[in-house]
Amino acid sequence: MLLGALAALIPLLVHLFDRRRPRPHPFGPLAFVLRSQKRTASRLKLKRLLLYALRTLILLALPVALARPELRRDAEAAQVVKGPAATAIVLDASLSMRWSDGTSLFERGREEARDALSDLRPEEPATVLVCTGEPSAPPPPGFDRGRLRALIDEAKPTYAAAELSRCLDIAARALEESPLEGKRLVVVSDLTVGALRLESPPPTVKGPKGEPVRPEVVLRDAADGKESLPNHALVDLKVEPALQAGPRAFQFTFTVKNFGEEALRDLEAAVRVEGTTLGKGFLEVPANGTAQKSLTVRFDQGGTVTGEVVLTPDGLAEDDRRAFVLNVPRVLKALVVNGAPHATRYRDEAFFLEAALTAPGSPVQVSVRDAAAGWREDFGGYDLVYLLNVTAPEAAEAERLRAFVEGGGGLFLSMGDQVDPDAYNARLGELLPRPLRLVRTSVERDDPNAEEKAAKLARVEVEHPLFTPFTGRAEEGLTGARFYRYMLLEADRAEAEGASQVLATYEDGAPAVAVAKRGKGRVALLTSTVDRDWSDLAIRTSFLPLMQRFSAYLTGSLDEREEQRVRVGETVTLRPEGAQGVSAVKGPDGKEVPLKTQPDGSMEVGPLEQPGTFTVLDNEGKPVRTMAFAAMLDAVESDLSRLPQEALAAHFGEETVKASAADAERPPVPLWTWLIVAAAVAFFCEGLLLRK
């Protein structure tokens, strides 16, 4: 057929040999003919050349087209075409595949997966694995293309980081079920740094003798070869009380990372609660850098607040927001019963405590009463009761106090000269963390060596929420305090409702601070005084925060502030208190999340599949706001830097990786149709030129 290409010489031969003798014609206006010829000479020359080229093209294209040539795009691809191979198509469904520039990477990936499926030869069995955070084994390779296509169609991108390497291993295991010798893995992914663990070994399948053999790997790029996928993300969020701005003020500290090659300017960061923007700021983030921004937000009311912080959205909008659940302290009403009032303010038993609890930023409203007035108060109107060096109450008052604590109130007891251990044990024995024994004097205050001989705190449970702030140098504020006298305590009583917990001890091992739960309430006992009679703790820097922590702890708000840092894909453990029951947990989309009760009574929720706020429902189906929690995304998926081709080739092996796998398995493009089209176009153009 290709000999027919010699026909392309025909125009040249015609040009050379067809010199027809022109007809002579005498003509008057010869000058005009001459002028016209000069004018059109250059155009005619070009036209003749074009005509010659077009005619040559027509006569060359037709015989070449009849030879039915085909275009193979990639020489390397041609080399790896082998016999039929069992194929596993692994579709990356990780969070990063949600990146979109109008069409999401996942949509493109799904299209690639469909193409990969239709490009398979009829004799090649196939399977499909949608690679999520928790991938399950795919069906064994088969020929039911419809089912596989449905699997691809139904696949959805997740919010979790997917381990593509693990998915490839699972897919490779599935391929081993096929008797065909050829094995092929088709990877449809955005090929970002978070997608593959290049340090892990490449996938292998068992060879005929059981030896590990590398399967053929075809990479289909869902990002269409884009060099970069610009993205910024909220990688960290810290929410801390901002007491300087008020008792219900919080500081939100955003950490934003820019994974793009261009700096970001005027990136908006906002705190939103129930659709209302409470705070807004702007950041500038350098290329491939991070920036922090702090916003202080003051809440009007206490209680559990659910909201979200958001950045200006980009291609991957999911990582530009993060939900939070915050327990805003409500106003705490405290009754301070002063057992030893004094006309001189600083000698008053309640002076230092009152000053600490009413400091700016404190959520506590303090009412100070002397002992007589204090016992007459209705405890129901208070959240907290402080008994400072108070004589033991009468039985009826003690009973009222017990009812208050068991109903959820907080009780703080400090010792002093007015405290009679026996009377306390008799009247308040059920409430005390431990029974009082007797007063121990380490040194008299007026002793010249009192500073040295006084007792000090030797062990503090800094892990406990009460003492969490007193770590490092802050611990000195506690350990530096001198205790001249303190109450010794008995061991735990067997009949006591709940075990007490000693959070701080003196050098001799005697308890300094003991706490216990009584009913729904809590009781804390300081075995010394809160004025300067038995110790100098009241004038130490640690006193103010410690007293504020006591009030928070006793009302339960200290526990509630502990943030649950849960990532999507993980499980969270809920510990309902007392008789509080949990019937269900609902995700941000309103769907129920798997819930498992553990032997210790705690509930395991998850794995959580999406970011946002999760609502916990009690036995009556009502939301327990204090147990709500938020799940966040794994920042690993926000880094959309692309894996270099060389690294991929090194990982999977040069001989198996196809640079543009999308082209490799496609059938060769029939070039002859294009030649026919070219000849037709040339014919049409020739006609046009001739008519001119």
Place this chain on the structure above:
Amino acid sequence: MALLDAQTLARLQGVKLRARAVMEGVLSGLHKSPHQGQSVEFAEHKEYAPGDELRHLDWKAYGKFDRYYVKRYEHETNLRSVLVVDASASMGYRSGELSKLEVATTLAGALCYLLVRQQDAAGLALMTDGRIQDVPPRASAGHLNVLLDSLERATPSGGTNLLAAANHLAEVLPRRSSVVVLSDFLDENQEALKRILALRQRKNDVSVFHLVDPAELTFPFDDPTLFLDMEGEGRIEVNPREIKESYLEEFGAFLASVKSACAEADVDYELVRTDERMDEVLLRYLAKRGRRR
């Protein structure tokens, strides 16, 4: 009137017959002759001066006024016309029945008939072979034969030399004469047309019949052709289809330039295709002139 189409005229041998046929067609087409009363009617008296013809002395006036007066008649102020016919080789070109020269001589002959019929003096300047054959204007009926014989003998030869004709006419033609030029104006000398038109500045009444062959206007050639120059040795081989568009542009521009030059010089211009009916050409021409009077 079917007699007067180009095909029929071509069958009539000789200028005399053709010119007469055309003239008769013209006369029948004129509803009212614009030339009536231009014979020998009295026009005015003029006081006698030596040299005036004594036969024109008005004796009655002498009896009344005792002074000599000479009668002047209209026929003495009659038109003196010269027909300039281009008989160069290019005028011999024909693509149909009649060549440009045949059409030119027929038109000239018909005009001679008309002029002599109204007792105007008609002369002829025939440009052939680069020379001028001059027949001086006369108004006598016998002069018509002389004119028609000269036209009969005209054969296309040599180059167009309008410049020589213009110079000749400028020398011999008195003022206020009528000059009718019949040519294809394919003269390479750009000054020639200007000189012809310059005759208008000498108070002469100049008319131009621009003769073109239909083939010159439409360039209807398809096959590769070797075009030969009719007035020289030039030759050129072209594919007519390739240059047709350009040729038509060039030739159209040439026609327009001649026409606009005539208009600028206040000269009557008539484009004559050789396949046109000649009586219509003359009627068109005469009507145009009638409007000008």
